[in-house]
Each structure stands twice: as structure tokens, then as C-alpha cells.
Amino acid sequence: MNPMAEDRTAELLTLHVQRAITRVRAFDRRHPLVWDLHITGFYVTAALIDFTSDGWKNTTENPTLPGWLILALSLGFSIPLLWRRTHPVAVLTGMIPVAVVNAATGALLQASLLLLVALFNAALRVRMRTLLWSYGLVLVPFLVAAFRYPAEQGPEQNVVPAAMSLALSAMLGIAVRTRKDYLASLVERARQLEVERDQQSRLAAAAERARIAREMHDIIGHNLSVITGLADGGRYAATRSPERAAQALDAIGTTSRQALGELRRLLDVLREETKAEAADLTPQPTLTDLDQLIDGVRAAGLPVRTTIRGRPSILPGRQLTVYRVVQEALTNTLKHAGPDATSDIVMTYADSGAVTVTVTDTGHGAPPSTADGRGLTGMRERTALYGGTLEAGPRPHPEPGWRVHLHLPPEEPPQ
Template sequence: MDPVKPVPEDRAAEPLTEYVQRVSRRVRAFDRRRPLVWDLHLTGLWVLAALIDASGGWRNVAHDPDVPIGLVLALSLALSVPLLWRRSHPQVALLVTLPAALVNAWSGAALQAALLQLLLVHHIALRLPLRNLWWAVLVVIAPTCVTVARYGDSAGSWNQQVGSQILSVGVATLIGITVRTRRDYTEALEDRARRLETERDQQGRLAAAAERARIAREMHDIIGHNLSVITGLADGGRYAAARSPERAAQALDAIATTSRQALGELRRLLDVLREEDQHGTQAAELAPQPSLTDLDQLLDGVRRAGLPVRTTVQGRATLPEGRQLTVYRVIQEALTNTLKHAGPGATAHIDLSYETGGAVALTVTDTGRGGPATAPSDGRGLPGMRERTSLYGGTLEAGPRPRPERGWRVHLHLPEESPQ
């Protein structure tokens, strides 16, 4: 005997509630696309039911079975056809059925089609302000009062007839208000979901813009500095080529070393943009960002490019990685600008001071002939330094040194770390 094969999940019998919800969604979607078709079908159904009752069943409950059949048919149509406008103009439809309902009550036909007025009351409660329910209740109860007044005890007691009608109107009204409340609540949830989705997309775009700015800032720091060092080395090697071939060879070696370092840093920066590979492992082998421990290597490269640099360090402290990166990048950018714009014979001085509470003060000065304002710039250097500084609530000042001194001055101050 063959074993019984399990039924796939997508072919398993779906729960009844899910099936009903799926059918309901399809019906509502069809209704939104073709409301007139849906109204015509439902109105035709109620008209057919009214005509079936008018074919003879109405006499079972009529107070006067001898009402002319022509009047019965006319009343049946007058009470059912206005349902076509039950959604667009429920008030008008209810007023149109009022004369037929009064004639139905006075003649004693007591057609069941008069109950269709409750459907119009339901739509008034569903679609219009609730203050419209008062007169709608009066319109529906008026025919009942006519029936009791004309036929007396044969129609039943006053309390029984009017109370039963008020109860019916209350049920129709309550159903309409319940459906309306649920619909409004659903629309509010959908609107909130749309706003949250819009806000999420906006946050995603802002995050992407911030990431692009961060990457551009890092690329500027890496490429700009290393190219400035390479330019300085190339210029020095050109002058040394004729007089000292050994110095020229050293300059070429330094250019090659600096180029490899720049390419390595740039490759690591670009690798972090790659998505995870098909095995779920990170494609890039991430390396730590530079810190103040790498400052000596940075200064060696600048000195090989022909810029003498002196350093003064006061105090000692262990800074978080983010603060170290900020100080490192500011020093790197300041020395890069000096290499670009200070001219031959310039020197630079770095004064780094660790203060209490994790505060840092940094001053980078040079003795050159100018600064970033004296030559064309891509506009990323100083803004990038200020952006890094603002992350930690610090201040950055950059400008010419006061006379009679020459050169450029960059001053950074990072305040104390805020307590967690």
C-alpha cells in the first residue's frame, strides 16, 4: 500500500474565515470599480422580492385583502425601486418612499416591501451625520401610526405596533453606526500606515544622503591628503633627479608606498558598500578607522613630501574611537591644505592638548603664504572638518594667523564627554 503523501501547504484547505474575507475583498473591489452595476443587481433583487410578495402572499398579513392588485403592484415598485439611490441619496430615497408607505398603511395592504425603509435608515446612519436620524425615524414610524389609527385593535395594540417599529429602526441604526465606526477605524489605520510608510521612506532617503556625505567626506580625506603628499614627493623628486639620483629614487619609493596606502584605504571604503554575497558572508574585510596611534605614520608621509612638522602634546588621555578619528582627520586635512597652498619653505606645528573630562584642544598652524581661501578648492575640506566637529558639539576655527605672523591656523576644541 502506497504511503499517504502530505498535502502541500499552498493546497491545504484554507480556513472558512479567510475564504469569507477573500470573497468579501473581491466583492468590495468590484463594487469600487463598478458601483452602478452592484446597485442595479441589489435593487433588482429587492424589486423581485417585492413583486413576488405582491403576487399573492401579501394577503396573508393584509388588513384589507380586497386592495386592487394594480395598487399593490404600484406600491411594491414605489417602495423598492428607490433603493437604487440608497447609497448616493438615502434621504431623498426615504422621502420618495414615504407617500407609498402612507398609502400602504391607509389601504390596509400591509406590504412587506415597506420594511425596505429600514435599509434606507441603515444607509443614513452609515453615510450621513447622525442628526439626520431623528426625522428618518419619524418618517418610518408615521405609517405605523396611520395603520394603528385606521384599523385599531385589528392591527394590534398601539404599544406593540409602535414599539416593534422603534425596535426595528434602532437595530438598523445600530448596525449602520457599527459598520461606520469600523470603516472609519480601518481608514484611520490605513492612513496611519501610509504616513508611517512615507516617514520610513523619508528617513531612508535622509540616511542614504547622510551616508553619501560621510563616504564623500572620507574619500576626500583619503584621496586629497595622499594626492597632496604624492604631489609634494613628485616635485621634490623632480628637483633631486638632476643632482641626487638617490634622493629621487627615495622619492619614487615614497610615492609608490603612499599610492598603495591610498588605494588600500579607498578599497576598504568602497568594499563596505557591497552587499552580502550569496553565502551570507560579508564581502569586505573591514579594517579599523585611523586613530591617533596612526598619527606618526601620517606625519612621516607629510615630512617625506617636503613639509617639516613639529608636534607638541600636553597631557595624556584615552579618547573614544570617534573622537580620535575626528582629531586625526582634522590634522590630516589641515596638513593637506598646507601642502597644497603654503608654498615652498613652509613649516607646520601641531599643538595637541588633552583636557579634563575628555575634552581636547588642537591647533595646527603653518608659516606658509596663504590657506584654502587663496586657491581654488572643491569646497569639501573645511565643511567636512566642521561636520565632524559638530558630531561631538565641538567648535572649529580656520583662518589666517593674526599679523605680523604669516600662514594659516586651524583650531579645534571638543568639549567634555556628556555623561551617559
């Protein structure tokens, strides 16, 4: 026969055996009494067969014992096994007097071996201290037999083999119990890992939703503010300078297309169909994109003056934070500062890697904290990612306007 076919046959046989065992265990968990009745019925039948066939006379020391005593002893050893799993200690202690009578009268029934079954179930379910004194009690009938019939049932012939057999039964119960506890711990650990995995998935999804919400707010809010400024300027210029109005319309179209492209790239990550497509590798904005951002704000009618101190050399993630904070500050100025406002940006880069950005305006409009809190929340969340601080509020009296101050500490060296 082909060795591969033999291996396949062995695997199938093992699989069928495992499935059968699984079904039996599942049935036992659902209907424990049915299984206990079958097992107890088997032991009772075996004990009665030994009684009715006079097989007990082959091992007894006193063949003249009355039949009712042999029947009582046989049932006393076998019937209590019905409760061996629910009350193992009670079953074991209840069988001890029967075993003592069995040894003292010289009946020495083979049914007394059912003490091994009772001790096994006790080892499977009780504490070690309880098991130790139970083991000591089970030895009592064998000691009685040894003293009652020293010639035939001395220590070498009875007590020592019985003690070893009982110890083996107890150790087998302990081994099975240890195995069951180990499997139960693995199942519980697997359940905990599933719960933790689900929690991590929910947290990751919530964090991703928050990130997408921040990005959408930054993209849409800023570009709509620029478009609004351009539209207002174009409306005033339409009657006096058609060329300026046309320029404003062109700028509105360019800004709209740019916002639509950024929004489409952001929303594409939510589409399952894009998993099979090539990923869009367009990078996130960095400090080099600030000039384009500021030019767009200026085109919308907000004069912006920038002052840069030091040389920017920070990681891309920190650059994105600086870009988004400046973008949100200028957006709030466009939306809330009112006409004739100006903005001033001061960016300081230290040699240690620390960054300080201050954006002020001279507006007189409503503060952004009362009109739109999502932008300020997003700025603070981005800043907190790098252990920085963000201050946003009115400028000190009597200076008008609003001030946003960002500070990012030095970058931590790689470990």
C-alpha cells in the first residue's frame, strides 16, 4: 500500500476518533445524568454477575458468607458511583464502611476495586489536602484485611500493591485535572484575546474616524473659507474691474478643484474597491507647501506677513502638524476676523529641533472657539501627539484680534 495513502488513512481515522470524542463530551455536558446512569449501570451489572455466578467465591476467604451480605456489599460498592462526579468525597467516604465490612468478613469482593474509580474522581475534583486524607481512609480496609488474615493477606500481598494502585489512580486523576485546567486556561486566554482584539479594532476604528474627521475639517474648512473670500472679492470687483473678477473666478475654480482632489483622495481610503487598485502615493502637506497655502489666503483677500527664524529640519509628521495649525489659524481668520484684518506668522526653529509658531490677526469678529470648536480641538489633538502645547485666545488688551501659539518640544532621539 502506498505510504502516503496509509498516512492519509491514519489521519482520517484520527479525525473520526476526535470527532466522536468531541460528540460524546458535548452530549455528556448537556445530559450528565444519562452518562452517569450508563456507567453506574455497567458497574452494577458487573457486580451482580459476580454475585449470581458465585465468582466471588474464587477470591473470598470465607465462602460460607450469606448471599444477602454479598449482594449488599456488591450494591454498596457500585450504586454510589452514580454520584461520583457531583459528590466525590461523599461517595468515597460512603464506600469506606462497605470496604471495611468486606475486608473484616473475608468476602474480598472484586467490586472493591471500584474504590479506584471513586478515588480517581475525587482526585479530579477536590483540593489536594482533601485528597490526601481521602487516600489515607481508602487504605484502612486493606489494613483491616492484612490484620484479619495475616497469612494470606499480609502487607506484601495486599497493602503495598493496594497503596501503589490507589496512588496511581490518584496521580492519574491529578494528571487529567491538570490537563483540563490547562485547556480551560487556553480557552479563557483565547476568549480574552478575542475581546482585546475587538476592543483594539474598535479603538483603531474610532481613532481613524477622528483622524479622517480632522483631515476633512482642515481640507474643506480652509478651502471653503478661501473660496468665500475670493467670491466676496470678485463680487465687489465685478462692477469696477471685470478682469479682477475673472481672476477671482479662476482662483475659485483652482481652489475648488484642489479641495475636491484632496477630498477624493481622503475618501478613497474608505472604499473597499480601492484595495485592489494602486494606492495613491500623494504625500501629506509639509512645510514646503506653506508658501502655496499662504498665497491662496492672500488671493482670498487676507494680507499675511511671515517671519521665519532658524532652519526647519523636523520630521514629516511634525511638519504636518505645523502646516495644519497654520492652516486652521488662517482659516479662522478668514471666517471670523472680519474685513480689513491682517495676519502675522512667526515661525522659530531651534537647533535642538523645537518649533514655535505664533499666528496673530487684527480682526474684530467672533472668536472661533464659540463659532467652531472642532478646528481648535483638532489642533490640540495634533499638538498632543508630539507632546507639544497649543494656546489659542484673544490677544492681550488693548491689541485687537486673535492669537494662536504652538510649541513642539525637541524631537526625541531614536532608541
